[in-house]
Amino acid sequence: MPAGGEDPVISAERAHLTQSREFLRLMREHVLAINPMAGDPVSLEYLKADLYRRAESLKDIPDAPLFFGRLDYDEEGAFHIGRRHVHDQDGTPVVIDWRAPVSRPFYRASQADPMGIALRRRFGFSGAQLTAYEDEIFTATAGTGDGRVRSEEKKTSQLLIAEIERPRSGPMRDIVATIQPDQDDIVRGDASQTVCVQGAPGTGKTAVGLHRVAYLLYAHKEQVTRRGVIVVGPNLAFLSYIRNVLPALGELDVTQTTVTELVASVPARGADSDEAGRVKGDARMADVLRRALWAAIRLPADALVLPRGSRRWRVPANEIAELAGELRNRGVRYGAGRELLGHRIAHVILTRMEAAGETCDDRTHDAVRRSAPVRACVDQVWPKVDAKRLVFGLLSSAANLAAHADGLLSAAEQQAIVWPVPARGPGSARWSRADQVLIDEAADLIERTPSLAHVVVDEAQDLSPMECRAIGRRCATGSATVLGDIAQGTTPWAATSWPALLGHLGKPDAAVRELDVGYRVPRQILDYASQLLPSIAPGLRPAASLRQDPGSLTVESVPPAQYGRRLASVCASALDLPGSVAVICADAQAPEVAAALRAAGLDFAVLGAEPASGDARLVVVPVTLAKGLEFDHVVLGEPGRIAAGEAYGLRRLYVGLTRAVSRLTILHAEPVPAELCSVP
Structure with missing residues (x-):
C-alpha cells in the first residue's frame, strides 16, 4: 500500500x-x-x-x-x-x-x-x-x-x-467509510418498514440507526421532512455523544431527545420505587386510564329543550343517552366524541325543524350546535377532561384508583402507586417520570397524538411497555428503527424479548435483525464480558469480533492500600496514548475515584456533574450512565462493587466491560464476581 x-x-x-x-x-x-x-x-x-x-x-x-x-x-x-x-x-x-x-x-x-x-x-x-x-x-x-x-x-x-x-476522542463519528453489508441492509431498508436491531456491544447498532435516518432523509426527503423524524436516546449524556453524527452527514433538522423530554407536560420532581415504576410502566395502566376517562360520561338528567323563535324543540334524555352510547361504541377519541355529540344533537333538532316545514342550512346547524342549551347538555353528558387531572385523580385517591383498577391491578400493586401524601392539586404534585408517561397516555386517549414519519429509539430494551406505547403513538402511521441489546437491560421493566416490546410499540410485524459481529470491541474484551451472558441473557449468542488484540485486556489485583495510587497511575499511562480514557465504576465509588485522580493532579471530568475546566480527555463515568458510550481505553474499577452494589448489577457490569474499543484494564482490590473468573 x-x-x-x-x-x-x-x-x-x-x-x-x-x-x-x-x-x-x-x-x-x-x-x-x-x-x-x-x-x-x-x-x-x-x-x-x-x-x-x-x-x-x-x-x-x-x-x-x-x-x-x-x-x-x-x-x-x-x-x-x-x-x-x-x-x-x-x-x-x-x-x-x-x-x-x-x-x-x-x-x-x-x-x-x-x-x-x-x-x-x-x-x-x-x-x-x-x-x-x-x-x-x-x-x-x-x-x-x-x-x-x-x-x-x-x-x-x-x-x-x-x-x-x-482512536476516537470526543463525540461519536459517522461510519460511512466502514459500513458493512449486514449494516447496509438495515440502513437502506424500506422507509415504510419498522426494523428492530438486536446488537451486541460494538456491532454498530447506534451508528446504523443514525445512518438510516440520513438515508431516509435522502431517499424520501419530501415525505420524511414534511412529517418529521426524531431520535430518542436513553439520557442527555448519550445524546451529547451522538450529536455530531447527522450534522457531519449534512442533516441538520433531526430532533434528538429522551423519552422524558418527549412526554414532559409536567416537571418531574419526584422519584418512584422500583415496584411503583414497574406497575406504572405496565401496559395494564392504559386500561386503568381508559376506564377512568370514559367513566366521566354521565346520563342526562333531563330532556334538552331549545327555544327558537316561537317554537321549543325537545330531545328526550333517553335519545341523548343513545347518541352518546353510539359515539362511545364507535371507538372515537374522547375529545372527538365530545365534539361529535354536539353535532349529533344539532342534527336531531334540525331534522325535526325541517319536518315542521322550516328551511335549514349549515348556518342553522352551527347556530343550534353553539346554542347555550346544547352546549350545557354536552358539558353535562360528555364533560371536558384534563389529562393531568385525570392521572392526579387516580394517584391521589386510593378509592378512585380501586374503582377503575379493579380486576386489572392487585391491591398490593394499587398500594404501590398511590401517593402516600396526596398533593393539593396537579400543580403541586411531585410527578415522576413514569407519571409523565401516564399523562401522555391520557392525553392521547382524549386527543390523538400526531404521527411522525420515522422514529429511531436507542437502548430500547430499557423502555417500559407504557414508554413503548408513548413512542409508538408518534410513529403510528410511520415507521421506526428500534435499537438495543436484551443483555444490557438494566431497569425493573426491561424487555426480555423483542416481540413483546414491539407489540407494545404497535409494530408487532416488525422484522428483528441481529448484528452479531463486533467491529469496535476487540475479541479478548468481548469474550471476557460474554461470560456474563448465561446469567443475564441465557438466550443470546455471544457476539464474534472482527478484531483480535492479545494486549487489549488486563485484569489486575491491587492491594487495598495502593488502589487509589495504582488507579491514577494507570490513567496517567493511558493519557500518554491517543484517544479517550474513562474510569467506569459503581455510582457510589465515583467520589472515591475522583478524589484519587485529583490527588494525582490529573485533569478529568465526572459524567453527569459539572465538567472540569479545559478539554479533559479523562472522564469518570458512573456505571449507570455508561450505556451507549464508548472510549478507547477503559479502566473499570472494582467489578465486584458494580455487580453487588447496583440494581441489576451483573447487567450493568456487562455494559461497563464492553465500553472499551482498544484497551480494558480491570483493577480490583475486592474479589471479582465468580462469573468472570476465567480470563481469555
Missing part, C-alpha cells in the same frame, strides 16, 4: 480532493448569493430558512475527508464516494453521496457479485490529509499496480481495519 506525496495516484487523488473542496465552497456561495423573493412575508421567511439550512448543510468540515472511496465501473467511468454530493460549475458530479444508488457497490460488491464495478478504492487519511489508498480488483480487465490488491487474496481491507481502530 503506497504512502507519501511521490506516488502518482495519491498526487492525483489529492488534487481531486482539493478541487472538490473548492467546488463545495462555490456551491455554498451560490446559495448564499440567492436573493429570496416570495409573494407574502410568511413565504419569504420560510424560503429564507430553507436557504439558510441548505447553506449550513454545505459547510465544509476541515477534519472530515470529503470522500473516502472510489468506484470504477466497467462502462460508466469512475465515481468518488463521499459524505455529500458535490458538483462542478457545469453540474457534473465530482463526489457522489454515499446514499445514492450508484454508491451501493462500495458497501456490497464482492467477488461473487461485483455489481458491475471493476475496482473499489479505499482511501486512508491523517486528519484531512489523504495519505494512502488500497484497491480491490473485481475483473480481469482492471490493471494492477502499486497498492492494488486482489480481494480474493486480501479478505479484509487493512485501511478499513485502520479506520475502525482509529
Whole structure:
C-alpha cells in the first residue's frame, strides 16, 4: 500500500480532493448569493430558512475527508464516494453521496457479485490529509499496480481495519467509510418498514440507526421532512455523544431527545420505587386510564329543550343517552366524541325543524350546535377532561384508583402507586417520570397524538411497555428503527424479548435483525464480558469480533492500600496514548475515584456533574450512565462493587466491560464476581 506525496495516484487523488473542496465552497456561495423573493412575508421567511439550512448543510468540515472511496465501473467511468454530493460549475458530479444508488457497490460488491464495478478504492487519511489508498480488483480487465490488491487474496481491507481502530476522542463519528453489508441492509431498508436491531456491544447498532435516518432523509426527503423524524436516546449524556453524527452527514433538522423530554407536560420532581415504576410502566395502566376517562360520561338528567323563535324543540334524555352510547361504541377519541355529540344533537333538532316545514342550512346547524342549551347538555353528558387531572385523580385517591383498577391491578400493586401524601392539586404534585408517561397516555386517549414519519429509539430494551406505547403513538402511521441489546437491560421493566416490546410499540410485524459481529470491541474484551451472558441473557449468542488484540485486556489485583495510587497511575499511562480514557465504576465509588485522580493532579471530568475546566480527555463515568458510550481505553474499577452494589448489577457490569474499543484494564482490590473468573 503506497504512502507519501511521490506516488502518482495519491498526487492525483489529492488534487481531486482539493478541487472538490473548492467546488463545495462555490456551491455554498451560490446559495448564499440567492436573493429570496416570495409573494407574502410568511413565504419569504420560510424560503429564507430553507436557504439558510441548505447553506449550513454545505459547510465544509476541515477534519472530515470529503470522500473516502472510489468506484470504477466497467462502462460508466469512475465515481468518488463521499459524505455529500458535490458538483462542478457545469453540474457534473465530482463526489457522489454515499446514499445514492450508484454508491451501493462500495458497501456490497464482492467477488461473487461485483455489481458491475471493476475496482473499489479505499482511501486512508491523517486528519484531512489523504495519505494512502488500497484497491480491490473485481475483473480481469482492471490493471494492477502499486497498492492494488486482489480481494480474493486480501479478505479484509487493512485501511478499513485502520479506520475502525482509529482512536476516537470526543463525540461519536459517522461510519460511512466502514459500513458493512449486514449494516447496509438495515440502513437502506424500506422507509415504510419498522426494523428492530438486536446488537451486541460494538456491532454498530447506534451508528446504523443514525445512518438510516440520513438515508431516509435522502431517499424520501419530501415525505420524511414534511412529517418529521426524531431520535430518542436513553439520557442527555448519550445524546451529547451522538450529536455530531447527522450534522457531519449534512442533516441538520433531526430532533434528538429522551423519552422524558418527549412526554414532559409536567416537571418531574419526584422519584418512584422500583415496584411503583414497574406497575406504572405496565401496559395494564392504559386500561386503568381508559376506564377512568370514559367513566366521566354521565346520563342526562333531563330532556334538552331549545327555544327558537316561537317554537321549543325537545330531545328526550333517553335519545341523548343513545347518541352518546353510539359515539362511545364507535371507538372515537374522547375529545372527538365530545365534539361529535354536539353535532349529533344539532342534527336531531334540525331534522325535526325541517319536518315542521322550516328551511335549514349549515348556518342553522352551527347556530343550534353553539346554542347555550346544547352546549350545557354536552358539558353535562360528555364533560371536558384534563389529562393531568385525570392521572392526579387516580394517584391521589386510593378509592378512585380501586374503582377503575379493579380486576386489572392487585391491591398490593394499587398500594404501590398511590401517593402516600396526596398533593393539593396537579400543580403541586411531585410527578415522576413514569407519571409523565401516564399523562401522555391520557392525553392521547382524549386527543390523538400526531404521527411522525420515522422514529429511531436507542437502548430500547430499557423502555417500559407504557414508554413503548408513548413512542409508538408518534410513529403510528410511520415507521421506526428500534435499537438495543436484551443483555444490557438494566431497569425493573426491561424487555426480555423483542416481540413483546414491539407489540407494545404497535409494530408487532416488525422484522428483528441481529448484528452479531463486533467491529469496535476487540475479541479478548468481548469474550471476557460474554461470560456474563448465561446469567443475564441465557438466550443470546455471544457476539464474534472482527478484531483480535492479545494486549487489549488486563485484569489486575491491587492491594487495598495502593488502589487509589495504582488507579491514577494507570490513567496517567493511558493519557500518554491517543484517544479517550474513562474510569467506569459503581455510582457510589465515583467520589472515591475522583478524589484519587485529583490527588494525582490529573485533569478529568465526572459524567453527569459539572465538567472540569479545559478539554479533559479523562472522564469518570458512573456505571449507570455508561450505556451507549464508548472510549478507547477503559479502566473499570472494582467489578465486584458494580455487580453487588447496583440494581441489576451483573447487567450493568456487562455494559461497563464492553465500553472499551482498544484497551480494558480491570483493577480490583475486592474479589471479582465468580462469573468472570476465567480470563481469555
